[in-house]
Amino acid sequence: MHRPTKRLTRILVCAAAVPAVLVVAGCSSDSGSGSDEGAKKGSGAKASASAAQGAAKKKVEPAKFATLPQACSALSKKTLEDLVPKGDSKAGSSDDETARASCSWSSLDNNGVKGSQYRWLNVSLVRFDSDVNRGSGAELAADYFAKQVKDAQATDGAKDVKTSAVSGTGDEASLVRYDRTYKDKKKDVTSKQQTVVTRVANVVVTVDFNGSGLAGDKTPDAGELSKDAEKAAKELVAAVEKSGEAGSGAGDASASASPSKGASKSPDDKASSKN
Numbered sequence: 001m002h003r004p005t006k007r008l009t010r011i012l013v014c015a016a017a018v019p020a021v022l023v024v025a026g027c028s029s030d031s032g033s034g035s036d037e038g039a040k041k042g043s044g045a046k047a048s049a050s051a052a053q054g055a056a057k058k059k060v061e062p063a064k065f066a067t068l069p070q071a072c073s074a075l076s077k078k079t080l081e082d083l084v085p086k087g088d089s090k091a092g093s094s095d096d097e098t099a100r101a102s103c104s105w106s107s108l109d110n111n112g113v114k115g116s117q118y119r120w121l122n123v124s125l126v127r128f129d130s131d132v133n134r135g136s137g138a139e140l141a142a143d144y145f146a147k148q149v150k151d152a153q154a155t156d157g158a159k160d161v162k163t164s165a166v167s168g169t170g171d172e173a174s175l176v177r178y179d180r181t182y183k184d185k186k187k188d189v190t191s192k193q194q195t196v197v198t199r200v201a202n203v204v205v206t207v208d209f210n211g212s213g214l215a216g217d218k219t220p221d222a223g224e225l226s227k228d229a230e231k232a233a234k235e236l237v238a239a240v241e242k243s244g245e246a247g248s249g250a251g252d253a254s255a256s257a258s259p260s261k262g263a264s265k266s267p268d269d270k271a272s273s274k275n
Helices: 003-057 077-083 137-153 222-242 267-274
Strands: 088-091 100-110 116-127 159-165 172-184 187-200 203-214
Touching: 077 100, 077 116, 077 222, 116 137, 116 222, 137 159, 137 172, 137 187, 137 203, 172 222, 187 222, 203 222
Parallel strands: none
Antiparallel strands: 088 100, 100 116, 116 203, 159 172, 172 187, 187 203
16 A cells, blocks of 8 residues: 555655756756857967057058169279189179079189289179068078178188178178188199178179189288278179169078079189088
């Protein structure tokens, strides 16, 4: 007689438990909705921050110079006569002379048995455009300037390397001086090498100038050669400034941070590589 009563009690207990479960489920559902809404707000904030960063990234200072002067005609006749008397010019190859240009001259003042004076001059101009991903043309040129100075200091076979700042030439300029020895008709010849690297805005100008005495003639004075190289660098900077300024915005960098493939080598470089 008591069994039906126990069974009824169990049914009532179970029925009473159902609303509690529904309430809990309802609370859980509300909590999930709030979490989704918070996630959406978080995503929106990140998207806004990303968009702001992208807009700021696109604001790159335009490159100042849009072209380069002709390398072989950038120096005056008087300067060339002083540095490389009666020298023959050779233009370096370039896919785009508005972005990269170079020219070299060689000169031999032959005095027969009394000896000879040899001079070699190379000028290189590299221009950088501004790029929204890489930076402004001036920043890219500054990096290339530093690389050119380090490369000159690390020249193979360079001895007694000295580096000094050059004032009054572009935005920044350095002179790297060193000696190199090469063979001339089985005799050791000392070449006095001067490298002036100058940056003016988004253009880097490099002047390589060396001299040596052949057939027993005396080695030229390094100080005088340095003055000549600095004079050429200043003249090239003036030629760059005269070539015109850019009025357009940023674009892809039109010049890579590497020397021109068409730049010719000094004869003492060639002799050194052979030995």
